[in-house]
Amino acid sequence: MQIEENIRVAFNGLVEHKVRSFLTMLGIIFGVASVIAMLSIGEGAKREAIKKYQQLGVNNIIVRDKDLSDQELENVRAKFSNGLSLKDVESIRNIVPQIDKISPQAEKASEVKYEDKSLKANLIGVTPEYDEILNYKMESGSFINNDQYQRQLKVCVIGSEVASKFFKLGDPIGQSIKIDDQWLEVIGVLQSKALFTETVGELASRDLNSDIYVPLSTFHGRFDKEKQLASELKQITIKVEDSKNISKAAKLIENIVSRHHFDNDDFSIIIPVELLKQEEKERRIYNILLGSIAAISLLVGGIGIMNIMLATVMERTREIGIRRAIGAKRDAILSQFITESLTLSITGGIIGVLLGLSLxxxxxxFTEITTSVTLYSVLIAFLFSVIVGVTFGYLPAKKAANLRPIESIRYE
Amino acid sequence: MLIEIKDLRKKYIMGDIEVEALRGVNLNIQQNEFVSIMGPSGSGKSTLMNILGCLDNPSSGQYIFDSVDVSLLNDDELSEIRNQKIGFIFQTFNLLPKLSALQNVELPLIYAGYDKHERREIAREALDKMGLSSRADHKPNELSGGQRQRVAIARALATKPGIILADEPTGNLDSKTGNEIMALFRELNEEGNTIILITHEPEIAEYADRAIIIKDGLIISDKPTSGNTAEVLSENSLTS
Structure with a gap:
């Protein structure tokens, strides 16, 4: 019951000295707001990264043919490397024990036409396992199946962007589109995927929604190579059964492919989960740095509270004396003043949380930065303001509690 | 015996000089007495009052209050005694300016641990008794001096302490109001409260049954008053 009374007295005091209380709370407000805004930026970046790497597959290893200039390509070929090929795929499949699935892919930039519309798209030749490895979700229709692959059928699965550009109204399934000089039937449309805005390792940023997928056999059988010397495959995606084995498998794969390519440096290995870990590590350092800056603001806020509480205790010496004379114990005075500093810091904390959220x-x-406020960050910031209130309120409250009643009651 | 004091001494250090405010006071006060303590300023009467009220500790000597040796009590226990057994009344009223009359009266009840409902009821009753029910929600600065002192008396009585320590209770009041307040003390004494009154005005001291005079830290006189209190009261026609 005394707590209720303490809170009431504290709030009355706060309302009575509005300007003073507000100025006192500013440090806490900015501290809490910056903690929340900072953590929300960190969290936003983390989520973006996770989304990005999930798209690449957390259990996946990607072997990618390097983008080489014509001159470099000639040099490599002269040194007996044919670039990524189905032979590499076979070797990896036969030698590496930890493999769950493996999917080769070939790529080329193509001109796509439907009725009077045309656009540039990435034509990608894949095997039927491809969508399982990358967890592609279908908007409608279905992905390339084994039969279509075996028979080199002229079918394709289009990205959402292609679908929306060509088939604003009607159903794309069953329609024929012209890719380079071939007519292909649309059998499926993929769900929209987040844009790749950054380059990940050797994977240049691109819009996956503009991709068009065809059976790899069709790609090789019916389309011209982009360049005379181009490799048979652009990429091999390997899904490992257990993520624990991912680096072991990657090492083995690197050895196999390297041997096949006569030690030419014409491919690179990307392990999304390792890149994710690396990025998280960097981000953690960044977060700690920003967190310390915000903590300094909270510290300064706390000192502000202590300062004003010391002044309040002086101002109210007589009140303390009266309360003590009519029977308030030291602890009662202590808790009254701690309640007051807590009221200041918690009110500041709440305003800070609101400011942080709106920030x-x-x-x-207003910017390109993705932010995400978690309950956890709000709790952390709030907890901090409580800790500041108790820590910096303790000294003034202790001082109040230790005032001698007889002297303080005569204090003018 | 409610109060037993033996060879009570109190020393202060002021700068380099040691001042002995009380130099061996012996005093017994019984339940339901009405005692006045008079003396010029600097005589040690306020020091005595503070020790009697458990606001201060003696340097030496013994103070037994309600069969408890006060010098053996810690700060919390002293606070409890002040809260439960002693009602203070001050010259300057010492009400909390931001609280209403009712809230001021509730204060000791908060520290006594009463719940909101109970303490509101007790405080209202106490204000009623002082004839202030209509002023319950007023702040002290909206009340006259006499009303303020009545609020202070209501506060002192809230926990039914049995003993009231009044330090110059009429010092800030005009004589008519002062007499009203003294009549009130008389009444309270008749209801069974022990009252110890500190004053420097002999006519105020006359309201008590026993007058103690203190000078230079020693009691120099301790005897019953002339007994004309009843006359004083009727002159002011306040016995209603």
Whole structure:
């Protein structure tokens, strides 16, 4: 019951000295707001990264043919490397024990036409396992099946962007589109995927929604190579059964492919999960740095509270004396003043949380930065303001509690 | 015996000089007495009052209050005694300016641990008794001096302490109001409260049954008053 009374007294005091209380709370407000905004930027970046790497597959190893200039390509070929090929795929499949699935892919930039519309798209030759490895979700229709692959059928699965550009109204399934000089039947449309805005390792940023997938056999059988010397495959995606084995498998794969390519440096290995870990490590350092800056603001806020509480205790010496004379114990006075500093810091904390939330929303609204406020960050910031209130309120409250009643009651 | 004091001494250090405010006071006060303590300023009467009220500790000597040796008590226990057994009344009223009359009266009840409902009821009753029910929600600065002192008396009585320590209770009041307040003390004494009154005005001291005079830290006189209190009261026609 005394707690209720303490809170009431504290709030009355806060309302009575509005300007003073507000100025006192500013440090906490900015501290909490910056902690929340900072953590929301960190969290946003983390989510973006996870989304990005999930798209690449967390259990996947990607072997990618390097983008080489014509001159480099000639040099490599002269040194007996034919670039990534189905032979590499066979070797990996036969030698590496940890493999769950493996999918080769070939790529070329193509001109696609439908009725009077045309656009540039990436034509990608894949095997039927491809969508399982990368967890592709279908918007409609189905992905390339084994039969279509075996028979080199002229079918294709289109990305959402292609679908929306060509088939604004009608159903794309069953329609024929012209890719380079071939007519292919659309058998499926993929769900829209997040844009790749950054380059990941050797994977240049591109819009996956503009991709068109055809059976690899069709790709090789019916389309011209992009360049005379181009490799048979652009990429091999390997899904490992257990993510624990991923680096072991990657090492083995690198050895196999390297041997096949006569030690030419014409391919690279990308392990999305390792890149994710690396990025997280960098981000953690960045977060700690920003967190320390925000913590300094909270510290300064705490000192502000201590300062004002010391002044309040002086101001209210007589009140303390009266309360003590009519029976308040030291602890009662201590808890009264701690309640007051807590009221200041918690009110500041709540305002800070609100400011932090709006800051984080504004950041994602006005800039390209993605932010995400988690309950955890709000709790952390709030907890911090409580700790500041207790820590910096303790000294003044202790001082109040230790005032001698007889002297303080006569204090003018 | 409610109060037993033996060879009570109190020393202060002021700068380099040691001042002995009380130099061996012996005093017994019984339940339901109405005692006044008079003396010029600097005589040690306020020091005595503070020790009697458990606001201060003696340097030496013994103070037994309600069969408890006060010098053996810690700060919390002293606070409890002040809260439960002693009602203070001050010259300057010492009400909390931001609280209403009712809230001021509730204060000791908060520290006594009463719940909100109970303490509100007790505080209202106490204000009623002082004839202030209509002023319950007023702040002290909206009340007259006499009303303020009545609020202070209501606060002192809230926990039914049995003993009231009044330090110059009429010092800030005009004589008419002062007499009203003294009549009130008389009444409270008749209801069974022990009252110890500190004053420097002999006519105020006359309201008590026993007058103690203190000078230079020693009691120099301790005897019953002339007994004309009843006359004083009727002159002011306040016995209603």
């Amino acid at each position: 984080s929303i504004s950041i994602s609204f």
